[in-house]
Amino acid sequence: MHYEKILKSLSDRTRLRILYVLLKAKKELCICEIMDTLALEHYNVSKHMKELKVTGLVKEQRSGKFVFYALADNKDSFVRNIVEAVAAIPETEFNEDTKRLxxxxxxxxxxxxxxxxxxxxRKQKG
Amino acid sequence: MHYEKILKSLSDRTRLRILYVLLKAKKELCICEIMDTLALEHYNVSKHMKELKVTGLVKEQRSGKFVFYALADNKDSFVRNIVEAVAAIPETEFNEDTKRLxxxxxxxxxxxxxxxxxxxxRKQKG
DNA sequence: ACCATATATGCACATAAGCGCATATATGCA
DNA sequence: TGCATATATGCGCTTATGTGCATATATGGT
Incomplete structure (x- = not known):
């Protein structure tokens, strides 16, 4: 396995935020929810999700038009420790994200x- | 603190190797030992050490002409989890480094x- | 003071990475 | 089949990053 690639996939603040949000949400989130949570464009979220998928941190499931993402179940102790580390980040770090989520x-x-x-x-209309 | 920067500092294979070697050595190592362990040029090792120092993963201590590096004592649970993750990497991953060390x-x-x-x-002479 | 040696740093270069935009694919519905 | 919507991808651009080389700094010995 390429350990440094897993670390690299989380060395970007956007992807770190995504993983954190998935961790705290404790449920599957679709791209549109993530993009609103992070206040980012869908295409960037999409690209980042792909990276997290490639490194095995995140899994994907389509449901109709929506694609839901969630933390992957990792047996590897390296990955589990990394995820634990991210979970140990204080909530204040991503406070705005949590609010929006x-x-x-x-x-x-x-x-x-x-x-x-x-x-x-469309946002104008509600 | 900048969590993603800590992750980024380990997202490079050379720096990951350095941290792993420091972990397994369980003692201070000087630059020349590290460069021989990794089979790299001293100036690259030096630069990488600087990065690891900046993110607080590694501490430095000069002793005469030699500069010794070791893992920093980290109280932060995020960093501790990360270091634990690296420690959980199987030895086979960096087998050659361990041998040379x-x-x-x-x-x-x-x-x-x-x-x-x-x-x-000078290597020729022994 | 001078020299050898251990380590650090500045610079130029090549490559990688993230972003925004445009466009493509996929799905459901009329 | 045609259209709207959800998501993905390719491209060009800018910036970041790692490397090698040359050079600088620091320390101890003579």
Missing amino acids: NKRLTLRQNGKCVVGILKKS | NKRLTLRQNGKCVVGILKKS
Whole structure:
């Protein structure tokens, strides 16, 4: 395995935020929820998710038009320690993300995201 | 603290090797020992040590002409988990380094490095 | 003071990485 | 089949990063 690649995949602040959010959410999140949580464009989130997928930190599952991402179950002790380290980061570090995540999750219906990408023009309408 | 910077400092294979070697050596190593262990040029080792120092993973202590490096004592749980992760990497991953380290350590006298940089011309002589 | 040696640093170069934009793919619905 | 929407990907650009070489600094011995 390429240990340094796993570390590299988390050496970017955006990806670290993504992993942290997935950790704290403790549930699958779709791209649109993650992009709203991080306040980033969907294509960047998408690219970062791919990296996290490649290194095996994250798993993906499609459900209709939506693609849900979650932490992968890792047996490797190296990866488990890394994930534990990220979990040990104080919440204040990603406070804004947490706020936005919680707000966004209230839009779920029956525990699933039904919102999609909130474009600026549509955000105005609600 | 900048968590992603700590991860980034270990996202390079050379620096990961350095940390691993310091972990397994369980003692201070000087630059010349590290460069022989990793089979790298001194100036690269030096630069990498600086990075590891900046992120607080490694501490430095000068003793005469020699500069010794060792793992820093970290209280932060994030860093401790990261270091634990690195320690959990199987020895086979850095087998060659371990071999070269052990060989190099036999050159110590009274537990201290007295060898310095073995230039090619001097290596011939022993 | 001078020299040898241990380590550090500045510079130029090649490569990698992240971003924004445009566009492509995939899915569901009419 | 055609369209809207969710997500992914390719491209060009800018910036960051690692390396090698040359050189600088630091220390001890003569």
